[in-house]
Amino acid sequence: MDIMSNQINQGNKMNSPFSSELPDKILVYQNDKGEGKYIVDSENTGIPAQLNGIRIERLVEAFKSPFQHISVYESTYHGNLLVLDGFIQVTGADYFCYHEMIVHVPMAVIPPTPQTALVIGGGDGAAVNELCKYSCLNKIVWIDIDADVVRLCRKHFPQFFEYHDTRVEYIAMNGADIDFRNEFDIIVVDGADFNDYGADLASQRFMGKLNLALKDEGVITMLGWWAWPYREEHLQIKKLAQAHFQYTHYYWHVDPTMPFGYMGIFLMTDSALAPNIPEHYHRVPEKLLRYYNAELHSASFVLPTCFTKEEGFIHG
Amino acid sequence: MDIMSNQINQGNKMNSPFSSELPDKILVYQNDKGEGKYIVDSENTGIPAQLNGIRIERLVEAFKSPFQHISVYESTYHGNLLVLDGFIQVTGADYFCYHEMIVHVPMAVIPPTPQTALVIGGGDGAAVNELCKYSCLNKIVWIDIDADVVRLCRKHFPQFFEYHDTRVEYIAMNGADIDFRNEFDIIVVDGADFNDYGADLASQRFMGKLNLALKDEGVITMLGWWAWPYREEHLQIKKLAQAHFQYTHYYWHVDPTMPFGYMGIFLMTDSALAPNIPEHYHRVPEKLLRYYNAELHSASFVLPTCFTKEEGFIHG
Known part of the structure; x- marks a missing residue:
């Protein structure tokens, strides 16, 4: 029940040559059952009222087009996941x-x-x-x-x-x-x-x-x-x-x-x-x-x- | 666009004598507009498929009853927020x-x-x-x-x-x-x-x-x-x-x-x-x-x- 057992840290070890340029917000969430990585929806108006994160396994491909940053992740339960400039767009699950x-x-x-x-x-x-x-x-x-x-x-x-x-x-x-x-x-x-x-x-x-x-x-x-x-x-x-x-x-x-x-x-x-x-x-x-x-x-x-x-x- | 500017850290400085015993998962989310603290819904079956967090200002009162841990937070946009044993129960907003x-x-x-x-x-x-x-x-x-x-x-x-x-x-x-x-x-x-x-x-x-x-x-x-x-x-x-x-x-x-x-x-x-x-x-x-x-x-x-x-x- 100690809060110190619930560690939430920034994750930055993605399998991609683009990892240091990813606009995507990734966090590692730990509890006593283990840990998971999450993409958290970005926000360009300030600090959001609610956080929304989807559990991921790995970055599949990242690409910087002339218009935007495109990332595709393999998620744990939602199939593949498309993220544009840090905003979650669509998942294979829903x-x-x-x-x-x-x-x-x-x-x-x-x-x-x-x-x-x-x-x-x-x-x-x-x-x-x-x-x-x-x-x-x-x-x-x-x-x-x-x-x-x-x-x-x-x-x-x-x-x-x-x-x-x-x-x-x-x-x-x-x-x-x-x-x-x-x-x-x-x-x-x-x-x-x-x-x-x-x-x-x-x-x-x-x-x-x-x-x-x-x-x-x-x-x-x-x-x-x-x-x-x-x-x-x-x-x-x-x-x-x-x-x-x-x-x-x-x-x-x-x-x-x-x-x-x-x-x-x-x-x-x-x-x-x-x-x-x-x-x-x-x-x-x-x-x-x-x-x-x-x-x-x-x-x-x-x-x-x-x-x-x-x-x-x-x-x- | 550097991921290093999006820092997500564990927060543990709540205004409560109970802070060290809080079962609630609290994270500090930062972007270039500032930072905010969030209660993240707990999960007792493993690592959740999705993370869900509500932005808070402060802990109002925490109490350990014979049955469960009861916390009330003042949220930023959702009014007061009730959390039992780390699970978000109800907010004043919805x-x-x-x-x-x-x-x-x-x-x-x-x-x-x-x-x-x-x-x-x-x-x-x-x-x-x-x-x-x-x-x-x-x-x-x-x-x-x-x-x-x-x-x-x-x-x-x-x-x-x-x-x-x-x-x-x-x-x-x-x-x-x-x-x-x-x-x-x-x-x-x-x-x-x-x-x-x-x-x-x-x-x-x-x-x-x-x-x-x-x-x-x-x-x-x-x-x-x-x-x-x-x-x-x-x-x-x-x-x-x-x-x-x-x-x-x-x-x-x-x-x-x-x-x-x-x-x-x-x-x-x-x-x-x-x-x-x-x-x-x-x-x-x-x-x-x-x-x-x-x-x-x-x-x-x-x-x-x-x-x-x-x-x-x-x-x-």
């Missing part, structure tokens, strides 16, 4: 919660049979993978600024590329520079930094470009972060979306390796559809899915009262 | 998610107007507090083995005692030794260690006593832990419940300071009610609540596919 929810929810509500899709960001490949499960799609354009993320994930997360096929066109460019007109039924924005509202992917200009790229009855989903406790930031993104789309909806799902254990998604459209009713669920490749289902679709639009009222425990 | 869900769900479905309630465990007082919001109840028996937890929480979590009144009878005894017959409409079991199935509160004997104590149309809720990824353990508890009650249901809610960000609850009854339809929602003191609402009630019984299929990332 990636499907988020990726299924950001893709199949819009696919189950869009009125016309969707034929064209655009993914912006999502360099890990998993959102594109979910879209490839739909035979109705004949074109999937995928834009991510960093081809090195795509390359490393193709190597270390083969399950994110299982259904990729010749319909997918990958373009390495900044999503903020897209210039499409009325081309896509579905757009998935799998990026946009929550802590940087001036960033390219969370700007008035980008929202306008998204609207231009979307067909009249099209649907966009976009990483929506936490309505609670980050209420103020949530409302800021929502306002930005509402300025460009007639309808902005928010739904959520469990995401065990993210802070607060859940994640929200915005659904933006100019179409007066009922977002919480999966009217076209018959399209969904149900047998290939592990999180999403028809009942869950509707339930995910039902929010706890604290998500909608003025509540929060994190300020500043 | 306690209401769990406590509202374990109380108001059964209150909204039980067919006869509930008049008598029993709480076993829940030494923090918050489950009793939710029950006290119902004027239809005329007797609330509260049994927790450790009166010192009750005493410390009354002092440091006054919001958990706001609605307590003369209907509440507190008895300091082991919940496993109850001996009631057909006395309660509602029983809330706010305890039972997930990692110790032989324990008093997760035994065949205790389940039998619960069934005896419950009226024919009564409803019991009980901390149900995680259906995913701890599928095997989940099924083990479910089987125990099913051996004693005709119907065992499972629902879930967001719980940001718990591992995996959510928590599940079992609802056990011999009454053929529809647990997911809040037929008696009119009873619920809606204006006093922050998480639970009628729509959320139904949604909380809808489970992601991975909660019901054979899935999991934590083994052994």
